[in-house]
Amino acid sequence: MTVRTTRQLGAVLEAVNLRRDHPTAQEVYARVRQRLPRISRGTVYRNLSKLQQQRQIRIVRLAGRPARYDAVVHEHDHFVCEGCSAVEDLVTGNGRHPGAVDLRASGYVLRRRSITYFGLCPRCALCAKEG
Ligand SMILES: [Zn+2]
Numbered sequence: 001m002t003v004r005t006t007r008q009l010g011a012v013l014e015a016v017n018l019r020r021d022h023p024t025a026q027e028v029y030a031r032v033r034q035r036l037p038r039i040s041r042g043t044v045y046r047n048l049s050k051l052q053q054q055r056q057i058r059i060v061r062l063a064g065r066p067a068r069y070d071a072v073v074h075e076h077d078h079f080v081c082e083g084c085s086a087v088e089d090l091v092t093g094n095g096r097h098p099g100a101v102d103l104r105a106s107g108y109v110l111r112r113r114s115i116t117y118f119g120l121c122p123r124c125a126l127c128a129k130e131g
Helices: 003-017 025-035 041-053 100-105 122-130
Strands: 058-060 068-070 077-081 087-090 116-119
Touching: 003 025, 003 041, 025 041
Parallel strands: 077 116
Antiparallel strands: 058 068, 077 087
């Protein structure tokens, strides 16, 4: 890899990592451009898929919403606020997966789990109550 491609890849990774707020590809592009104003959208998107292949980031697919990118690559759940559209990480504690035992007993082979909760974050819930 050239110095330039390494720098571009690093800038994309940093843009995802920076605030842990699960940015969309469009948001990553906007952030990277603040540092590398001449980078193209295609380069940013290519680097996002390269980082994903290298398992340095992962993609969070949310039904009916643009995909988000996540710098936390171990298995974890998400909460999507329908008020402010924030996507937050949920800590899964002891790693027990409800329902997994039943699925295994029925002959399913579980490879990964991804649970997304939808609702209102505490801040939006407060606004809804007051409003
Ligand atoms: Zn996450």
